[in-house]
Amino acid sequence: MTSLPDMTTPNVAGLARDAAAHARPVDVPTPDAGQEAVFEFLLRIGDNALILGHRVSEWCGHSPVLEEDIALANQALDLIGQCQLWLGLAGEIEGKGRSADNLAYLRDAWDFRNALLVERPNGDFGQTLMRQFLFDAFHIEQLRALKASADPRVAEIAAKAEKEAAYHLERSADLVIRLGDGTEESRARMQAALDLLFPYTGELFLDDATDEAVAEAGIAPLPSSLKPAWEQTVAAVLDEATLIHPGEVYQHKGGKRGVHSEYLGFILAEMQFLQRAYPGATW
């Protein structure tokens, strides 16, 4: 059982602050890329984790069965934890004193850089799982490639996150297969979810000037380079799930440059309310 922090222990918060204030700065070689491009790249990967983590956490207490409720909450935790690492590094690289919390709670929708896929509403359980699977299959390839990043801070976060993402993919793929190759009802729902969400996957693999700058510096892979492996995983799983691949369809885009769907604003309204209404509130 989790033991809660003992709030009566003298000055525990003070000790923690003291420890944080004396954290030793890590001596890291500066990779050869514009700081702005690296910051932008870190927002993209951090915001994907943050927004998907928030979406998944919306299931807490509402899932079809207890085990799924727990699994979804755990995945949300992993993603929020990863987001803290990515946005923490983004703030450090930006050098304007913004923490991960600042970036999560005090930016408005147009400053968010997550892909449109992760802000899609949860829909039914099938849509949530399909969104998770399509993202996980991308996420694992992205993290694997980032383990070889020229920036050791990026590489070490990726190495940690990859292990967690592997469990996410194993679970989401397994459930897509079981529900796709399931009853008439579950198969119909999974096919509908796939048809609905597939048009939001193309954006994950688009390259722009930021991607080219960070790829040039060896910090991150070009998104397009991740597509063949993603397609292979998706095709194999859909095949086993007896689902029909939507093929070449229109692809929505905009999230990674800050042009979002109407859904993001609602997510932020809920997520940021406390810090907006009571700036600097802590507990």
Add this chain to the structure above:
Amino acid sequence: MQGATQPDVAEVWRWLSEVPDPEIPVISLTDLGIIRDVEWQGDTLVVTVTPTYSGCPATTIINLDIEKALRDRGIEKLRLERRLSPPWTTDWLTEEGREKLRAYGIAPPVDGTAADGRLIGRAARLAGTSNLVIACPRCGSTQTQKVSQFGSTPCKASYRCKDCLEPFDYFKCI
């Protein structure tokens, strides 16, 4: 000023081996393998800790527990450092820790069974060649079944024993 009375590093390790994990109090932080380094830098004791899962809610509590344990032993100048790399792995759980887990009713991690995201485990199971055997921590039966990839904490999965019918947690390999 600690000076001549500065306790040696082995002594500090012993103290840390008595600090329980806040989520699974039968094992200690050193059993869990998350204390990566203990060293004196001048008059400051530096303890390097690696997180288990990125989002593990116990991480903050663990840091507070370490602080408290060492302050209680009279350490005045203390600094905790986070080290992400190499990432924590269940391979670092001590043998003793694994036995304590089993006795507590949690199946300890089995080496080499971590997910790799490529469905190798599933393929192996389908082909009937899986070597993933999670023994029931209560009766020892290997006739067990996964209920969910995720359990009561991020580090565990839910299993059920088909012989003694008990549900149990399995500490996942990562």
